[in-house]
Amino acid sequence: MSTTPSMAEIGALVGNPARANVLVALLDGRALTATELAFAARVTPQTTSGHLARLAQARLLVLEKRGRHSYYRLASPLIGRMLEGIMAAAADGPPRRRPAGMGDEALRAARTCYDHLAGRLGVALADALIARRRIVLAEDGGQVTDRGARFLTGFGVDLAASERRRRAFCRPCLDWSERRPHLAGAIGAALATRCFELGWLERMRDSRAVVISPAGRRGFVEVFGIAPINGGF
Amino acid sequence: MSTTPSMAEIGALVGNPARANVLVALLDGRALTATELAFAARVTPQTTSGHLARLAQARLLVLEKRGRHSYYRLASPLIGRMLEGIMAAAADGPPRRRPAGMGDEALRAARTCYDHLAGRLGVALADALIARRRIVLAEDGGQVTDRGARFLTGFGVDLAASERRRRAFCRPCLDWSERRPHLAGAIGAALATRCFELGWLERMRDSRAVVISPAGRRGFVEVFGIAPINGGF
DNA sequence: CCGACACTTCGGAGTCTTCCGAAGCGATCG
DNA sequence: CGATCGCTTCGGAAGACTCCGAAGTGTCGG
Structure with a gap:
């Protein structure tokens, strides 16, 4: 009944819209640059940089530097499956009053x-x-x-x-x-x-x-x- | 690239230690009363009540009132699997400097x-x-x-x-x-x-x-x- | 009918988070 | 070498959240 701090930490990480956007953008396993992720996250590059650092520190993402680019990708398939699980729960959750036509x-x-x-x-x-x-x-x-x-x-x-x-x-x-x-x-x-x-x-x-x-x-x-x-x- | 608000909402819900404790306590599928959950969450009953209301509104939990007791349980096995997934990701994440002897x-x-x-x-x-x-x-x-x-x-x-x-x-x-x-x-x-x-x-x-x-x-x-x-x- | 109990609602203090502008640091290109 | 680009760090403002004490509602027991 006390071994849960890490679960809350992960939840808090996923619980920010900008970071959630980043994670979803990386869901196919490809590595994207910080700038591409800033676009996906819909916040400025400075802000994204902070988010990416936190996600990497928590080992949800791994960073690979190549030249002047920073490539981030999901740390493991386990992380992808975790995100899938959250999305599945979100999908059958409350009647999403989201326009539904929104997505690409x-x-x-x-x-x-x-x-x-x-x-x-x-x-x-x-x-x-x-x-x-x-x-x-x-x-x-x-x-x-x-x-x-x-x-x-x-x-x-x-x-x-x-x-x-x-x-x-x-x-x-x-x-x-x-x-x-x-x-x-x-x-x-x-x-x-x-x-x-x-x-x-x-x-x-x-x-x-x-x-x-x-x-x-x-x-x-x-x-x-x-x-x-x-x-x- | 825009269909993720609900994922962040769920993350934010799980991302609070008190709520995470509640969810873990309910992980075996049993229904527990608000007071029992307050104990598990390690916060006062008032605070817990607010958390439970939010979790129920998001349909992570369902509430069943019986007499003067409020029984809460996970809304579906899907939620349980989602939590498992988060815990699995948490387990192989950063080298947990948590004493490790802590858990019961x-x-x-x-x-x-x-x-x-x-x-x-x-x-x-x-x-x-x-x-x-x-x-x-x-x-x-x-x-x-x-x-x-x-x-x-x-x-x-x-x-x-x-x-x-x-x-x-x-x-x-x-x-x-x-x-x-x-x-x-x-x-x-x-x-x-x-x-x-x-x-x-x-x-x-x-x-x-x-x-x-x-x-x-x-x-x-x-x-x-x-x-x-x-x-x- | 009164007290005890389970639970919830309300209000405000304290704290943490997110965000962006400004500025710094390397790598690359001309 | 100097300019540009990609990324990160710093600092502070605005906002959101959690928490508890106090008080309210409904249920059960005597």
């Missing part, structure tokens, strides 16, 4: 979430995989079925690399724009990587949004069976 | 963590299950092996009840006192329930700590193969 449309369509896919595309992908019994997702975890393993291998995802068979983990991650789960974990990451490899997706500069190429558009429909309407493209 | 010894030995077992007992249990290839745990998720399923069924855990076979989910949860994962998810909860049923464990009043009965002591060694020394009892 490109982000809502398709984006990366740490190392996997989110947004309408991410959710549609998860839905399609579930509908065809290729994966099973519950609140607490998930599983790749045998037919799912065959399908993913055929698609070029190296399941063996995601650690020996039966350790190819699969986990739900609550999408904060769609408020429904999408596919995360080792499988989600591997799938996203493969889509980038195939040129189905491309990252947008200075954003976590991704754009779907014409090949990707075809592929998601033909290979995964996503209805173009549901995929939102 | 009984809590460190064995306690409930929302609905499953934690502390030295929880970690030892997970270790024993892993060593005998009954479960597999990775950072992102886990799995019950076939031999594990047979073992658990034999122990009296109803795997079918944790939703159809192959949906019996198993998930790691970072133990904040031991800083190593223990077993959570549907399987972790079912296992804990069975241990209480068998009388191997008993809850302590006004604490998340659990005491191991003599039968439990024998059982954990003989059935699970926990070395008494590692189990800490």
Whole structure:
């Protein structure tokens, strides 16, 4: 009943809008410069610098200096999962009277979430995989079925690399724009990587949004069976 | 890049030591009265009342009035998982210069963590299950092996009840006192329930700590193969 | 019906935080 | 080498928060 100071410290860190913006901007695992983060945080560079120093001291972020730039990124995937958890709780919390149309449309369509896919595309992908019994997702975890393993291998995802068979983990991650789960974990990451490899997706500069190429558009429909309407493209 | 106000709100809520103490006290899912929570929070009842009202308004807690008592509990398992995530991040964060001997010894030995077992007992249990290839745990998720399923069924855990076979989910949860994962998810909860049923464990009043009965002591060694020394009892 | 109890609301003192302007420190470029 | 750029540090103003004492509301017990 007394071992909690550190939890409150982390809460206080996340509890400032500027710092929360920084953390969300870093959620896809990339390293951003202090100036880019100042823009994301919506405060001046001086103020941001102080915030970044505090986040780094608490080991939520790590700093890498290169030339005259300071690159900050999340200290570990653990931090990313913590933030996901907070966002999930925030998403099903009080009826958000936030306009909801506010967020960037490109982000809502398709984006990366740490190392996997989110947004309408991410959710549609998860839905399609579930509908065809290729994966099973519950609140607490998930599983790749045998037919799912065959399908993913055929698609070029190296399941063996995601650690020996039966350790190819699969986990739900609550999408904060769609408020429904999408596919995360080792499988989600591997799938996203493969889509980038195939040129189905491309990252947008200075954003976590991704754009779907014409090949990707075809592929998601033909290979995964996503209805173009549901995929939102 | 703008859809984060709610995340900061939740962070700010968790970021106050008194409120963090309240949330941790409720982590095992029980409902506690305002007065009990004031004790846990280490502030006066007036102050606690304000905190509880804010937590309830943000839907982190729900309030149930019975007679002249106000019972508060976590609004959903989602909130519990969010708190776990924060604690896990806190645990592997900066080298905690906290005396470390501070925490209640009984809590460190064995306690409930929302609905499953934690502390030295929880970690030892997970270790024993892993060593005998009954479960597999990775950072992102886990799995019950076939031999594990047979073992658990034999122990009296109803795997079918944790939703159809192959949906019996198993998930790691970072133990904040031991800083190593223990077993959570549907399987972790079912296992804990069975241990209480068998009388191997008993809850302590006004604490998340659990005491191991003599039968439990024998059982954990003989059935699970926990070395008494590692189990800490 | 009165007192004890559980809880909440109100008001104000003390404290901590956030923020920006100004200025400093290195790295890079011409 | 001097100018520019990226980032950080310093100082102080404005604001927000937490906390408790005092007092109010509703419930239970005799």
